[in-house]
Amino acid sequence: MATDDLQRANLRAERLGREVRTRLAELQVSGRTLSEAGYIPRGNLQRLTSGTSVPRDLTGLDRGLGWEPGSAEMAGAGGRPKPALVPRGQSRTAPGQVEIDWPRPDGDWRTAIEEAWERHATLPSETEPSVLIGGNPGTVEQDVRAWLAPRVQGLPVWLAERIQTVLTEASQQGERRPDPLVLADRIIPLNHSREILALLIDWSRAHP
Secondary structure: HHHHHHHHHHHHHHHHHHHHHHHHHHHOOOOHHHHHOOOOOOHHHHHHHHHOOOOOOOOOHHHHHHHHHOOHHHHOOOOOOOOEEEEEOOOOOOOOEEEEOOOOOOOOHHHHHHHHHHHHHHHHHHHOOOOOOOOOOOHHHHHHHHHHHHHOOOOOOOHHHHHHHHHHHHHHHHOOOOHHHHHHHOOOOHHHHHHHHHHHHHHHHHHO
């Protein structure tokens, strides 16, 4: 791995590891309890919380910590995870958040978190917001990052960052229905052209 890629990977691990440690403390759940519930292997969690490495698949981590899908990836990229579930007694900071019935006498974290997700699933659905066009620059970047997070898992970090930069610039410049091929040319996809083109077509369709 090149030096720059290694530094980015280390920074990603440090960022996400810090957010995971904070979240575990907030939930009053140990890493061992989270692992035993089946959301992430214990070794992977230990390497993550120590800032050593990031697991390839972060979907289980999002679910086990009660984060919106894509939050772990977003945290690794420097954003903030979005809690869908909140600890009992904690103020709700966003619409649609559901309280977790924890602690439980039986110490069963999986049951507590899955019951909360079931309640969350019964909430009235909201239309998925499209990526902002021509809005506040900071908000545009955050929205693009949140939209991309679950869609760039598995791509190299440098490539995910390049896609984010290009789409943020396109949004800030007010480009509506941008040509996916033009965007792909800006990104210089190399060996990932097929994945990027499919992603850009989805992004283009997300605009009114």
